[in-house]
Amino acid sequence: MTELVRTAGDRGITTLTLDSPGNRNALSAALADALAEALTRCGKDPGTRAVVLTHTGNTFCAGADLRDPPDPAALVGLLRQIVELRKPVVARVTGHVRAGGLGLLGACDIAAASTDATFAFTEVRIGVAPAVISLTLLPRTDPRVLARYYLTGERFDATEAVRTGLLTTAGDDVDEVLAPVLDGLRRASPQGLAETKQLLTANVLEIFDRDAADLTALSARLFSSPQAREGMTAFLERRDPAWVW
Template sequence: MDDELVHLEVAGGTATITLDSPRNRNALSAQLRRELSAHLDAVLVDDAVRVVVLTHTGPVFCSGMDLRESRGAGAGDQGVNEFPRILATLWYADKPVIARLAGPARAGGVGLVSACDIAIAAREATFAFTEVRIGVVPAVISSTVLPRLLPRAAHELMLTGETFDADRAAAVGLVNVAVDADALDAEVARYVDMLARGGPRALAATKALLRRDRGEHLQQDLEAMLELSAEFFASEEGQEGMTAFAEKRAPSWVPGG
């Protein structure tokens, strides 16, 4: 039996999913994709999980697709059909997902980062869309990357394949914050704590709100948002939150509340 390449640990309402294939720089091999997908499915239906953290062992967060598996394969035989599903699972997850990067991300690894709600990187981490330099296109990851990146930066970085640092990644919207390596875990813990203070249903609905296409119909959108707002103010979760605020205590969903 193959050694596990992706580990899952659940503690205190936080699910930590760890990429653990440092021998190939956490490349998205078939086994790693399969295990990552399975662990994501498990935590998203686990009511005990409030926040998900995606992290890694070794010096590299994720180097992208495992090119050894892709060489010599035709367009219909790449075996990567589950990767779009992984990105969609992260993007549409009802629970907030944090990417924790202590090291570089490349190509598909950048797709993982951009699919998460919040990304926190050590300043030593670097990024690059290396696809064009090997004659391929950053097609699949563009679905999650382009909504994050400033348009000018997207053109520059995807067309040139240039490597850029974590501070630049934060400046163009790819990550939320770049911190010194020795502050990385504390910053991740700070975000986990803040996210755990949100109502579970409210967080899920807010994520859906952030994803929606507003289109050109502002009035209809406002009416729909009014209905959603009223629903949550009247909900059990909303009433508990307002009561807890008035009573100067933590709401029931906060650990220890």
């Protein structure tokens, strides 16, 4: 079988690379499971000081795989796993991010992208809503700016993603931008990192505890609706859905 998530280590930093180029690293049930398993290994590995989450190809993650989507509860579990991991998770983005992929960025503690990366919340255009991913995004982003992109599905660039709070930083060379970050993580003690991350994520986990069940149910209801079926069919057939004027 093809390895959907590749693992490599370098001086305490474990890099997990999403490697499903055939569907632009969209979150299929199999890819979500593979990433969850890789994160579990990182959590148990005393040699892992921090995790970098990155990708092959020109897309970090295209959102849910419409042909084989993960169960909404599984996606909630994956996002929570990133937030709860007792080690910092750093997103390294050199391509495009759409829909559910933005939830992965929101779950990460630090997110950096190259300036040619693009972002879009495309859920409204296929008849659903960014329900589950709001668990990680709403606590960490500017609500006024986010509202525009949630409601319109417009594409925006890395500079705007930094302004919203979706990204920590961006630059022409993402590895150059991340070099001092990774150096800092290597200099920090494992205990210090774990306890500091817990302070930073406490409010996010409170929102999971409060809202995860309702947002999971909302996601499942919307994805099974007639409008979503029309939206997803239109997307796969590369045409406008019936509601477009």
